[in-house]
Amino acid sequence: MTLQQLRYFVAIADSGLNITLAAERVHATQPGLSKQLKQLEDELGMLLFTRRGKSLESITDGGNQVLASARAMLAEAGNIRALAANLRQEAGGELRIATTHTQARFLLPSALAEVKRRYPDVVVRLTPAGDAEVLPLLVEGEADLAIVSTVGPPPSGGLAVPLYRWERVLIVPKGHALAASGQGPTLTQLAQHPLISYESSLRRGSSLRQVFMRAELEPRFALTARDADLITTYVRAGLGVGILAEMAFTAEDAQDLVALDIGTLLPSCTTWLVMARDRVQRDYALQLARALAPQLDVRDLRRALNGEPPERWPDPPHWRERAKASGPL
Amino acid sequence: MTLQQLRYFVAIADSGLNITLAAERVHATQPGLSKQLKQLEDELGMLLFTRRGKSLESITDGGNQVLASARAMLAEAGNIRALAANLRQEAGGELRIATTHTQARFLLPSALAEVKRRYPDVVVRLTPAGDAEVLPLLVEGEADLAIVSTVGPPPSGGLAVPLYRWERVLIVPKGHALAASGQGPTLTQLAQHPLISYESSLRRGSSLRQVFMRAELEPRFALTARDADLITTYVRAGLGVGILAEMAFTAEDAQDLVALDIGTLLPSCTTWLVMARDRVQRDYALQLARALAPQLDVRDLRRALNGEPPERWPDPPHWRERAKASGPL
DNA sequence: CGCGTTTACGTCGTTCGTAACGATA
């Protein structure tokens, strides 16, 4: 049993049992993986996959257990390498961030610029994903850090650091009926208009739906999208009124659109930086965390990166106050 | 980074930084380990040990962190192998049990005989150790199972299964003053005699000492030993009165010694089977657990072996009733 | 001078890539 064999094994498992594809991903040849897989099975004296003819059909029960252990081992190997790279103060490296489009577009740019300034050789890989897909990416080891938003308690599945809170705003064209009063509408008024919002709003448990449900109203969604640009575009096109993260309403939007405060209608959101427990992070991950959460004590952050978060984090600042806040050095 | 390199590395760390000794333990040559160590350090770009001249002086800070990860990886590798061996129904294998002399002598024989009957090819390695050294052996991976006794709550450091409860008895020669009344003495009477008991009784936190301390009495220890044979021997020799686990008082002892019930004076003990969390056990470990705890449901035991113990274990039987009890198949 | 480590060197095993073959849909 070698680490290489285990690496090939999980690559095959992660490639939908397609050895050829797995071989490409690990930068090796297909016969090489085939052979190593067979050797691993021989040594363990068990089949890791069931076969139909020559093709792999499914993972065996035992194979799944081995898979879990193999993943753990490879993760530890990664820890060792990250540890060494940190100690060696290696300039290069990769920083894989899984997050939603909104955070990638409005929160991350300045923070990533800061990281890039101190660590120019780091390759940042942004993986935009739907709200529900971000955390799995982290758990499966596809990403080093995840940035997600929740209404209420921190997300599970990792170690969460609160970054900031934010509200949703209602977007309407200038001169729209709802904008006439100058202040936000009631929920009942809102329910009479077709809505344009994020895809995740369609989910049964989404906070938007829940708010309507509690008021015994049924929201009508005209259109959902993943990013704010599309939402504002369709609001402009008159397809409906938009519900947007406040961060996503730009100065340009303000030329022909109006953002109405609906803070009382919808609960506020918290955005979290999430990392997998027991995974050693590179130094530039700390740098990113500092840039994202300047209100937090660096020592707390460093401890958190090492898997020992404080009992309670201080309440994160609101998006609007965020620029002003700055933690102790 | 190879598993082999990591194995060599921990072997060196576990051999007091003596490469030659480590080489013997892993059945390899010393230059081989030297070279692999160097290669590992080269690949990681860090020193794992500090050197004085050519000799290894100490582990570096980074080395210690790598060591922890390496141990975790090797443990997982062991898990995979154990899993495969179970699946393969492999007859052979090793069962390393760390325990005290008393349990090894009076509890284990019948249970081990049962295991050996079903798994004749298993090599059982009994590691007798002092009361305080048993659990560390388990945690360090030197043993698969540990059997320890506590007064009160289960031991930490692993997953504990309660086996049985037992009392300590007072051993005196026939005709001894304390035996005259036919029943046990008071604590004050006991304090007037030199005591002979287990080594662990000397420890500051031992339950024996605590009982005396609470009564503001100071016990005098004439002699301490690790095993019951020695204790009874010296009781016979008239060096003092013995305090012994009830299991250790044999029919032979009864010919010239008397065991007095002091159940009211000393709290009763519970003996636990402890295994490391997240470590896959071989099937014969389950067999041993069944033999040791016949009062428990096999399904609970199996789940416990897989790391999912029930919320609460039923109270274990007393040693005297233990032979009669038998759980559902 | 003994103990323990490193260096040097040769051999053997193993891994990996290329190429050809085979099976399956």
Add this chain to the structure above:
DNA sequence: TATCGTTACGAACGACGTAAACGCG
């Protein structure tokens, strides 16, 4: 026939053992 896996073969590398040299107490 295209796709995907296995087998065959050869080259290169790497691990390991033996033997000798080196440093240190």
